[in-house]
Amino acid sequence: xxxxxxxxxxxxxxxxxxxxxxxxxxxxxxLSILKTGKGKAIRFSTLEKICEVLDCKPGxxxxxxxxxxxx
Amino acid sequence: xxxxxxFLKILLIIGIVLLIPLIGVSPFLLNHTRSYIYSMFVxxxxxxxxxxxxxxxxxxxxxxxxxxxxxYENVTTLKRAGIISLLISILWFIDLLFMVFIMNNTYIxxxxxxxxLGILFFGVSVALYILSELFKQATxxxxxxxxxx
Numbered sequence: 001x002x003x004x005x006x007x008x009x010x011x012x013x014x015x016x017x018x019x020x021x022x023x024x025x026x027x028x029x030x031l032s033i034l035k036t037g038k039g040k041a042i043r044f045s046t047l048e049k050i051c052e053v054l055d056c057k058p059g060x061x062x063x064x065x066x067x068x069x070x071x
Numbered sequence: 072x073x074x075x076x077x078f079l080k081i082l083l084i085i086g087i088v089l090l091i092p093l094i095g096v097s098p099f100l101l102n103h104t105r106s107y108i109y110s111m112f113v114x115x116x117x118x119x120x121x122x123x124x125x126x127x128x129x130x131x132x133x134x135x136x137x138x139x140x141x142x143y144e145n146v147t148t149l150k151r152a153g154i155i156s157l158l159i160s161i162l163w164f165i166d167l168l169f170m171v172f173i174m175n176n177t178y179i180x181x182x183x184x185x186x187x188l189g190i191l192f193f194g195v196s197v198a199l200y201i202l203s204e205l206f207k208q209a210t211x212x213x214x215x216x217x218x219x220x
Contacts (some may be wrong), residue, residue: 039219040218041218042219043220
């Protein structure tokens with residue numbers, strides 16, 4: 001499964017949710033969906049803006065972990 | 072609520088208001104004849120099911136008013152309406168069998184009307200089932216789209 005590490009990166013860059021949402025151009029509610037991992041997909045344009053604002057690569061925000069089917 | 076929604080609500084209220092005294096008065100009017108027994112087992116359930124059918128559509132209009140027609144509640148509403156329509160269709164066929172074999176009423180026009188009603192409601196139930204599946208897939212698509220950031 002894909003894990004979103006956006007809050008870790010935000011903490012590193014010391015940026016608040018409100019500021020990031022404003023800079024990316026999405027609502028805080030949508031950013032919250034993204035942060036909590038409730039989102040189903042992310043547009044390349046949004047990902048590009050996040051990387052631009054946080055000065056990072058997509059791999060710093062997104063991570064992959066093998067799902068344990070027995071759980 | 073939209074004009075059609077209001078009309079359906081009024082129809083439901085009139086139906087309920089007429090249904091209750093009708094159940095009480097019918098035995099005296101029909102004088103406990105075979106028609107009364109027939110009404111008890113075919114026409115009353117049919118009437119009640121038709122009212123539930125209208126009620127389901129009122130719920131559908133309410134969600135249309137809220138600008139949120141693609142939700143899972145509407146899928147279940149349509150599915151329920153389809154099942155009700157199927158039950159009405161079955162009742163019409165029972166009515167047909169009752170008329171032909173027990174009441175010995177083989178008046179061709181009556182038989183044709185009953186067969187037509189049975190097939191019509193069966194068709195409606197199939198259409199509603201397909202519509203509910205359509206709504207389900209549309210809702211899935213909408214949720215996926217809503218959760219794409």
